[in-house]
Amino acid sequence: MIPVAFSYARPDSVDGALALLAEHGEDATILAGGHSLLPVMKLRLGAPEVVIDIGRLPELRYIRVQGDEVAIGAGTRHRDLEASDVLGSDVPLLAAVARTVGDPQVRHRGTIGGSLAHADPASDLPAAVLALDATIVLRSPRGERQVPATGFYTGMFSSVKEPDELIVEIRVPRTGSAGWAYEKFTRRANDWAIVGVAVVDGRVGLVNMGASPLRASATEAALADGASIDEAAALADQGTDPQTDVSATAEYRRHLARLLTRRALTTAAG
Amino acid sequence: MTISVNTSVKVGITVNGEETTADVEPRLLLVHYLRDVLGLKATNVGCDTTSCGACTVLVDGESVKSCTVLAVQADGQSVTTMEGLSPNSTELHPMAAAFRAEHGLQCGFCTPGMVMAAVSLLEENPTPTEREVREGLEGNLCRCTGYHNIVRAVLSASGQNPDAVQTTSVDADADQSPAGGVESAPGFSTGSGA
Ligand SMILES: Cc1cc2nc3c(=O)[nH]c(=O)nc-3n(C[C@H](O)[C@H](O)[C@H](O)COP(=O)(O)OP(=O)(O)OC[C@H]3O[C@@H](n4cnc5c(N)ncnc54)[C@H](O)[C@@H]3O)c2cc1C
């Protein structure tokens, strides 16, 4: 399968990429790891005229401690997250979730910025970033703004990110020794999650339980009120709107959300 | 690379240690650059949808599926294919030699991708357990071998005795199974209390 022909540019800075994005508007698309975009283009479900490659910008690839947070460049690959000592000790949930994405080849290419921007409710990292109460930093020619992850997603494959904006950084609170767990339910090796549940410090992020990644708010509220794990987990599908598709019915997904939440909360409680 | 937008781009890619250059369309996939522009046909296309791993090559030493990388994305980088892995046909790279010794292939279609994925795996994890080998090769499908001898080959190439590793890892896996010894689901469970 061959994508529709396009023009290509590899700017050598974020500012260069932003200028090109502003110049070409809707005809242009950002390419990071390409592991969501290129499959779409090969299937000809997408045909951008101009592809702006930010996949190799060193200025977007870093993981560093910044006060109470770890700042992660948007171009940091899943593999870098997985292998990071800083994340391993300060935000272990994120390193562990990155390790469950696709397979090693996918993790050698795909980036956290691409995964968050793509806004696929079946992706692992968005739910983790939600549970972590992270902040997403967006930059455009108009300047920089910070959006809480909980306010980033607006629906299926959509977010508050404007077309002329780039995700440049993800700021993740250092959770350190707080209990955490990730439960990803798949039927076969290398599959996407049918449902996934990320837990850290009493917060719960859900994969594939609606049009966008979301938090299990009823469960969180119950936990805060002193409910038991069983009581709180039984509420995990409240306020969700899962799909029925070839791998699961909506009802089964609701069951999985409750079950996996119970398991994840139990693991996180140690 | 300049900041201008181009419909034809000159790429320079070091392939198996040799400089190669060509004017290519940006949409040219790396696997087609290797097979059709350079005539290196070891790298196969199986699924063309990033699923089977037959097209796996190393870019700067790391495994990637070359059906999902543009040639232009590898501009200025170093690519290794099965052709470049062994010094020559009598002196096989340890991984290729191990695949032969352990009968890690039958039809051979998956083999170049499998071997390159395995080389990258050992680069990141030089002495893996059996489970780590199986999980590390989850992006590569084989329709013939049932994987068993492939796993043995990779363990052997890591300098371990496959028989010894497989005996101990059966015990380790049993610990991870739910009560009743049922094989645990392929999903991931991980956490601080795990
Ligand atoms: C076989 C396979 C299996 C996979 N399995 C999983 C899985 O189990 N779990 C999972 O979560 N994901 C999975 N993925 C998806 C993978 O994680 C992708 O890498 C990721 O979703 C997208 O990241 P990318 O860097 O490749 O983005 P790209 O494909 O380059 O871009 C994706 C989209 O985001 C935009 N974009 C990219 N970077 C930015 C930025 N910094 N700012 C603004 N917009 C940007 C692009 O314009 C594009 O629209 C899988 C992919 C494949 C091919």
Ligand code: FES
């Ligand atoms: S041909 Fe590339 S993964 Fe199957």
Ligand code: FES
């Ligand atoms: S040996 Fe035939 S597909 Fe693997």
